[in-house]
Structures are given as structure tokens and as C-alpha cells.
Amino acid sequence: MSALAADPDLIRIGNCSGFYGDRLSAVREMLEGGRLDVLTGDYLAELTMLILGRDRMKDPTLGYAKTFLRQMEDCLGLALDQGVQIVVNAGGLNPAGLAGKLRELADRLGLTAAIAHVEGDDLVARTGELGLGQPLTANAYLGAWGIVECLNAGADVVVTGRVTDASVIVAPAAAHFGWGRTDYDALAGAVAAGHVIECGTQATGGNYSFFTEIADLTRPGFPIAEIRRDGSSVITKHPGTGGAVTVDTVQAQLMYEIQDARYAGPDVTTRLDSIELTQLGPDRVQIAAVTGEAPPPQLKVSLNTLGGFRNEMDFILTGLDIEAKAELAQKQLESWLPVRPAELTWTLARLDRPDAETEEQASAILRCVVRDPDPNKVGRAFSNVAVELALASYPGASFTAMPGDGKAYGVYTPGYVDAAEVPHIAVLPDGVRVDVPQAAETRALEPVAEPSLPQPLPDGPTSRVPLGLIAAARSGDKGGNANIGVWVRSDDQWRWLAHTLTVDALKRLLPETADLTVTRTVLPKLRALNFVIEGILGQGVAYQARFDPQAKGLGEWLRSRHLAVPEAIIDSSPEELL
Template sequence: MTVRIANCSGFLGDRLAGPREMVDGGAIDYLTGDWLAELTMSILTRQRDRDPGKGFPGTFIAQMSEVLASCATRGIRIIANAGGVNPHACAAALQEVVDAHGLETVIAVVDGDDITEDFNRSIASGKWDGSHLTSGEPFSSLGETPTVVSAYLGAWGIVEALDAGATLVVTGRVSDASPIVASAAHHYGWGRADLDRIAGAVAAGHVIECSAQATGGNFSFFTEIDDLTHPGFPVAEIEEDGSAIITKHAETGGAVTTETVLSQLLYEIDGPRYANPDVIARFDTVFVDQVGEDRVRVSGAIGESVPSHLKAGAVCNIGWSAAMSVAVTGLNRDAKVDLLLSQVWSQFPKGRETFDDVVITVTGGLNDASRNPRSVDDATALLRIAVAGRDKTLVNRFPRVVVEQLLGGFPGMALPTPPTKAGLRQQFWPTLVPTEQVPER
């Protein structure tokens, strides 16, 4: 029997009502979601450092409290990477919700993705250079110690949890498609050697992993979709052979067409060989066919092999940044901008070179003395200056220096926003790690 797998979240800030909409909107067997973008891991790490009981999206607990009873009644299993960098604490918080509702939900945790300590030991000993996935540079060239290093786990730890009777599986970092692959693999009893079937589930999972991007969100031809006010989230109806129908609940906004599905299928891939933890899926063999209204069949994916390495992401703190916006009103826009910049840089020991990075943008306003503006808005440009550097004191001083020019600067200068403090600047470093070095549990 076809398994219906719903996605209710594509990132930490996605629609809070997503889980409730997918549970109430129609028949599903599995509720899955993605709460983790790359830099989200570092944000959650800082939360965990401040409080050992944190490090996972708190909104996820509130979302689950709305649907756990319905899922238990209807036999819907939940798989989510919302464990963040502290999946066991997330499971403990979920258990409190389960107990409060008097449910018999069985919670499992999949961990092993946090390889920070092993990564640091390997780099320090010279055992491994952690080379950048695209540039090939060794990690040592960054000159930093990562705050967190997470490997992207596959589906089999989740399958093991489901096989053991779990009805709610919480993971740390897994590949975005892994919860969908695991749902189908458990449902049909696939094994690790069923590469074509797994590749089909990877294709389906890749299509629905970013929620409404499969139903018209982020779609270049969005004006061709009748109603995007509140697009529905996608459902993958996966067959035993790995092929799938991508659809959405009836009477929800957006659309599922060959174009919306192809748009998402081509998202975040690097050529036809799409490497997932459990299979290298060939996307150049995939057929995408409209088989009904809001029903698109995805079939033909071929599983080439199982990768010997997993992708891992190291997040490092690389200094501080701050930005200020300035309204530049009236004629002689460029001269006014030049004056303000000269005033600001004069207050720092090395001028503009005090900072490692400086980004300056000017949008709108007047740079032609012959123009006669009809309104203040028409005559106003927005200058944005952003700086970054290792010295927090200097970066923190920058917004104040801009403010200090207000009465001694160019005519018509205004600040649309108040000054801010220096914020932590971070860098994501993708690399590959041998699969056998990652202790998935």
C-alpha cells in the first residue's frame, strides 16, 4: 500500500501552523520536517552553551503539543531533525508533553552527528586536513577552532528506531531527505542494497524537503499560480519501487505542477549525480509527469552506489560585524556619501583598512542635478555600510561613529534605524568525512 509522507517544515522559521495543517488537512502516514539550516547549528550551539537543557528549536515542542494526540490516534509517525545540537534534551521536553497528554508515544533519538571533538583531534594531530569541499583548502587555513561540526547522517539510524517501535523519532543533523527515505524504507522493508528504490525516495524527499517550495514558493513563474496567499505544504506518495506522486492536501493554496517540482528538484544540486548519505542518486534519469491536478509523478531515479564519505559542516566564529543605514536626501547624492565615508574612516586608526571587510551599497535617490523630485521619498537614497573584523571593540565603535556625524555631516542626513551592537560573524566550512568515523546510533 502506498505510503503518504508529509513535510511540515523547511527551516527553523517556517510556518508554525505547518504540523497542524498537515495532520488535519488529510490522510498521511508520516509527518516529517526540516528545522536545521547550516548556521542554525551554531545558533543552537550558543543556546546549549548558555543552558545545557537547550540547543533545539523550542517552537518545535509547541508545534508537537498541538498534534501529538491526533497523531497517536491516527497512527501517524513523526520524524524530525529538530533535535538540533541537543536531541536528547529535545526528547526529554517532548516526553513531558507526552506525559501531560497521557499518550503512549514512543520517542527515539538518533545521534552521532556531532563530531566536533573528533574533528578537532584529527586536525590537531595531522590525521586529516578537513579540506574545503569546493576549494580544497585545508581547514587550518581558516585559523579557527569550530564551535560545532555536524555530519549529515542518512536514513538507517531512523529506520532502526522505527523498526524498534518508535512513533516519534528526533534526530540531530541528518540529510534533508533522510526522514522521507527512512519512512519509505521502513514501510516497505527496503535494505541498504535497494539502491534504485532508495534513489527514488531521495528524489521525492528532495522535492518535498523545503516545504512550500514544491507548491509554488520561490517559483520564478509565481504569477502563473492562481493563489499563493497561503500555499499548502507537499505530500509524497511513495510506491514500493521508489517512484512517487508529489501532491498536497485538497483545498490548499499553491500548485503542484511539473514546473514547481522540477524547480525544486534542481535546487541545491551540483550536477546529475546527487550524493546523499545512503546513495548517489542519478537525477538525469528522472521523469517528471503531470498525472492529475496537483499530482506530479517522479520516477526513474537510479541509485549508483553508496558514498564512502559523509558531508560534514564546521561552523566557526570569525570575528564581528556591524552595519548602519543612512538616509541621503536631495541632490548631489554621491558627494554626500563620499563626505560621510571620509568622516567615518577618519575616526579609525587605519581608516577603511581597519576592518577586514567593508561592504557599501547605495540604492535610490538623486544623482542627477537636473531632476526635480516630486516627493521626499523620490529624493531619498539609502546608504548601507557594513564592516567586519576580529577586533570587537573597533567593530562595536563603528555604529557610534556614524551617529556622531549627524550634525556635522552632509545636509539632510538622517538615520532610519538606531545604532546596533557588534554581532558575531560566522563561517560555514563544508568538508567530507569517512563514513566509518561517524558513530551513528
């Protein structure tokens, strides 16, 4: 029997995975590092679903995160001994298949384990009738209640397909406290905690702007959410692990991959503008005052399609006349190609500097990317021509690597279907199938009115410095769009940021966004702004429209840009790390 009932007023939920490929040893680290009631893991992302879809094309019995099986071979017995329930979305496109493999594993290890799974999210066989086209994968984002059914039935391990990232955290809390479907504030609080810990060490100092303030980031520990009956929580980590849990590391993850003040899910819409963060002590941050609303009537669907084939070639240009060298290489390659691919794009990255002391510092990169539905047009027909330029082009011609055959790429698009069209099925440890109803009460999403801005700072002396001297940022991808969350740590800094970093200002600081649609959301309680930049990632991460296809560095680029900052707020002391 699980340890879920150990404390009736608190449940301690850890995370061991933020993506398919995360630290393999994390399950053991979390189980051995201290007390847990539940261990969760998020293995799915937009790109992961495409990877699993291609696995399933090769072998219909696959389609799940194979690394999770390796982790369970090592640690399933340990989890059972400790009474720690495990809830993961590692089932991907084949949760039933993974559940079966886990039962085989338990039998082979001589363990008695109750294995359950959740299904119904896979809509690929119904995309025609639902108007979703003909994708390779089509998975609706389910919520927490199927997992709740499995936990209430005594499951030791629950694996799911495509549920929302936070659902694996929300469900154990809902099961433990007996929350109802309309306990929106409590559910929203758990969603906030889940959103913070589901990306693993990004909550404990990973990918964090002010990383130099953290004493030891060598091997950050994975996060834990201590969720209370009212939905409030404390984010922490096991003692003695690396990294840190501070208001800023928690806020960094809250700002990750969000859209606006309403964070919609299948069970509840969480109001991000209600969240209050408080540092309670070393590595303990409270999330409180979260309010929730009824979920929207539609479910989001993750759609992945094979878009065609892609290849690229990187030319190294060194020394003088960089622009002329690039122009010659481009003219030659395009004129030598036997047939032009459907897409052919050039990017010149001026990484060189004048009078450089090393050859690398004297060099720029010219990148040519080609895409076409026909693999032959982007395969050797392209790469052979690129290689043939080696002795016939600009002086010093060389390449970062020899090109090869074209590779298939995917296109991600979001879809939406009425929730009533999507089955949600909990398959209990004894094989009983339970139909889980979708939300009976819904509320259509609508924009939140922009809150009143604080009084602007009075005029005073300024210095032209990087924005990142006072502001942190976190950026990420949502299909072809990217978000950048920006926040500061004092009230005076907020008075300046809220009035200064407008949409127009962002477009000036990031010229690549100048012709794109950008929207801004103001979150005063977090002293934060969120920007959504539409279309900057083309057709999603697998399309690789940019050298940073997931927009991971977009926020750091913004922080590096210089602007006139009042000297009075540059000297503002940041919150002391506890």
C-alpha cells in the same frame, strides 16, 4: 501501532516544516487536512546549526528546535490517534535532550508514545583528531538507516540530529518497503521526492518564479509525497489548501541548492539528470525514472565557527550629487574612527531616480559594514562616530536606524571525513542502542560528461526582453557558494537557452560574478541549466557578505536581465496549470 502498513505498495509522507521558524500551525493543518502515514519536518539549516550552537553555549540542555515541542504539545495526541508516525531532525545538537523532553510532555498529557532518537553526527569533541579545526559546532550528515531502525522498532516519534534533509522522508519509505542498502534506484527516487518536499511550501508555489499563474497563493498548503515501492512518487497536497503542485513548482525545488548532476548523500548518489516529471492531474506531479549510484566514501560535515563581531550603518542619500555625498560620508567616517576595524566595506545602492515624485524614490542607500575579532572596535567606537556625522556631513544626512553594539557572526565551512570515522546510533524507544553501519559499498564522485546539446534554433527576429519572460529560476546558498537553476517550458525555448546561457553569458548578465569561478551543469530532461557561483556569499549566510546573504533573489535578478530573445519562443505557450 503506526499506519505505515496501511497500503503495502504506497506510503503517503507529508512535510510540516522547511526551516526553524516555519508555520507553527502546519503540524495541525497536515494532520487534520487528510490522510497521512508519516509526517516529517526539516528544522535544520547551516545558519540554524550556529543558532543552536549558541543556545547550547548558554545552556547545555538546549540545542534543539524548541518550537517542535510546542507543536507536539498541541498535536501529539492527534498524531497518535491517527496512527501517523512523526520523523523530524528537530533534535539539532541535542536529539537525546529533545527525546527526553518529548517523553516528559507525553507523560504530562497522559499519552503513551514510543519516542526514539538518532545520534552520532555530533563530532565537536573529536574535531582535533579529525583535522576539522576548533569550530563551535561540527555535525556530519547522517543518512536514513538509523531512522529505519527506530521505525522498525515501533517508534511513534523519531527525532534526529544532523541527517540530510531528504533522509527524514527516505527512511519511512525504506522501512515500509523493506529496501536494502543497495536498492539505489529506489533510494534515489525517494531522495528526489524528499528533496522536493523537505523545504515545505517551496514545492507548492512558494518562492516560485511564475507565481502570478497560481490562482491562490494566499496560504499555500504543505506538500505530500506518495512514494511507491519502486521509488517513484507523486507530489501532491491536501485538497482545498492554497498554492499549486505543478511540474514547474516541483522542478523549482529540485533545482534548489544543488551542485551538479550527481546529488550526493550518505546512502545513495542521486542522478538528477535522470529525473522525469509528469503532470498527472490537478496538484499531482509524478517523479519517475530516477537512477542512483553508490554513495561517496566520505560524509560531509557542517562546521560553524564564531568568526568575530559585526556592525553596520546605513546612510540615506537624497536628491542630487549622490556619488559626491557618498564619497564625503565615507571619507569622514574613516578619518574619524579612533581605530580601524579589520574589515570595513562600503556599498552604494543606487535606488534613486531622477526627478522623483516621492522622497523615497529620490534616495539611495550607502551601507558601511565593519567586522573585527574585538567587539569594541565594531561597537560604540564605530557607531558613535557614525552618529556624530549627522550634523557635520552631506546635506540631508539621515540614517535608516540608529546603530548599536556589534554582534557576533558565524562562519560556515564544509568539512569531509571518512564515513567509517562517524558513529551512527539508533536509540530505540526502550533505550536499546543500535550501531548502524555506514555504507559498505561506495563510489568516488566524479564529474558527469556534459550531454549533447540540442540543435540550435535557426536565426530569426529577436526582441530585447527580460530572460524571465520565458525562463524560471531558483537560487540558494551552500556555504560561501550560491547556485542558480534556470529552466524553460518548451523544447524550442530549451534549444535557445542551452546555447545562449553559457558561463560567459551569465557573467555578463550578472557583473558581480565576473571575477568568480562559475560552473555550468546541463540537465536536458528537465530543460534546465544549473550554475554554481563560488565565493559570492563570502564565508556563508551568517557572515552576511551581501544584502541577500542566502542568495534567495539571485535567480530573480538573472531573470530580470534583458537580452535578445527570439520572438518565436517568446510566444510559446507555457504548460497549462492543471
